[in-house]
Amino acid sequence: xxxxxxxxxxKPEILDPQGQAIAGACERLGFTGIxxxxxxxxxxxxxxxxxxxxxxxxxxxxxQTLLANPVIExxxxxxx
Amino acid sequence: xxxxxxxxxxKPEILDPQGQAIAGACERLGFTGIxxxxxxxxxxxxxxxxxxxxxxxxxxxxxQTLLANPVIExxxxxxx
Numbered sequence: 001x002x003x004x005x006x007x008x009x010x011k012p013e014i015l016d017p018q019g020q021a022i023a024g025a026c027e028r029l030g031f032t033g034i035x036x037x038x039x040x041x042x043x044x045x046x047x048x049x050x051x052x053x054x055x056x057x058x059x060x061x062x063x064q065t066l067l068a069n070p071v072i073e074x075x076x077x078x079x080x
Numbered sequence: 081x082x083x084x085x086x087x088x089x090x091k092p093e094i095l096d097p098q099g100q101a102i103a104g105a106c107e108r109l110g111f112t113g114i115x116x117x118x119x120x121x122x123x124x125x126x127x128x129x130x131x132x133x134x135x136x137x138x139x140x141x142x143x144q145t146l147l148a149n150p151v152i153e154x155x156x157x158x159x160x
Contacts, residue, residue, distance in 0.1 A: 001115070007122055022123070025146055031138045035081070036126040042087055043102070046116040058111045066105055 002051050003080035004059050008068040009040035043067055044080070051079055082131050083160040084139050088148045089120035123147055124160070131159055 010016050019037040026034045045062075047055055060077050068075040090096050099117040106114045125142075127135050140157050148155040 009122070009124065019123075022146060026142055029142075029145075031142055033128045033135060033138075034125060034142075035128055036124075038124045040122045040124070042089070042120045042122040043099075044089065044116075044118045044120070045114060048113045048115055055113060058113075062106055062109075062111055062114075065109075066102060 002047055002049070004045045004047060004051055004056070004077060005080050006043040006045060006059065006063045006067055006075055006077050007040060008043070008063070008073050008075045009038060011072055011074055014072045040073075041067070082127055082129070084125045084127055084131055084136070084157060085160050086123040086125060086139065086143045086147055086155055086157050087120060088123070088143070088153050088155045089118060091152055091154050094152045120153075121147070 016038050018039045022039065023034055023037040026037070043063075045059055047059075051059075056077065063075045063077055064070055096118050098119045102119065103114055103117040106117070123143075125139055127139075131139075136157065136159075143155045143157055144150055
C-alpha cells in the first residue's frame with residue numbers, strides 16, 4: 001500500500017479570491033509579513049502495492065480528467 | 081520571498097464522501113488498484129524574506145484558526 005499525492009492549484013494567472021480573503025484576514029488579525037495566499041486542493045490516493053510507471057500514468061490521467069480543471073488549474077503528482 | 085505550504089486533511093476517522101465519490105468514479109472509468117481517495121486543502125503562503133521560527137509559529141496559528149477546523153481536520157506546515 002502506497003500513497004500518491006495530487007496537488008491541484010489555480011494557474012498563477014487566475015485570480016484567487018479565497019486566497020485573497022485569507023491574506024486580508026491574516027493582516028487584520030495582526031500577522032504581518034504574508035504577501036500572498038493561494039488556496040488549492042490536495043488529494044491522497046492510496047494504491048495497492050508499490051506504484052509503478054503504469055500506476056503513475058493512470059493517476060496523472062485521473063488528475064487531468066477528474067481532479068483538476070486544466071483550463072484554470074495546474075496539477076502535480078508525486079509519491080508520498 | 082519564501083513559500084510555506086499548509087496541508088489540511090480530514091482526520092482519518094472522519095468520513096470523506098467527496099473522496100469516496102472520486103474513488104468510485106476511478107473504478108467505473110477502469111482505473112483499478114486504487115483503494116482509497118481523500119480530499120483536502122492545500123494553501124501556499126508567500127512570506128517576505130526567509131521564514132524564521134516566529135513566522136512558522138504565526139503560520140501554525142493561522143492554520144489552526146483560519147485554515148483548518150481542528151475538530152475534524154489535521155494540518156501540517158512546511159517550507160516549500
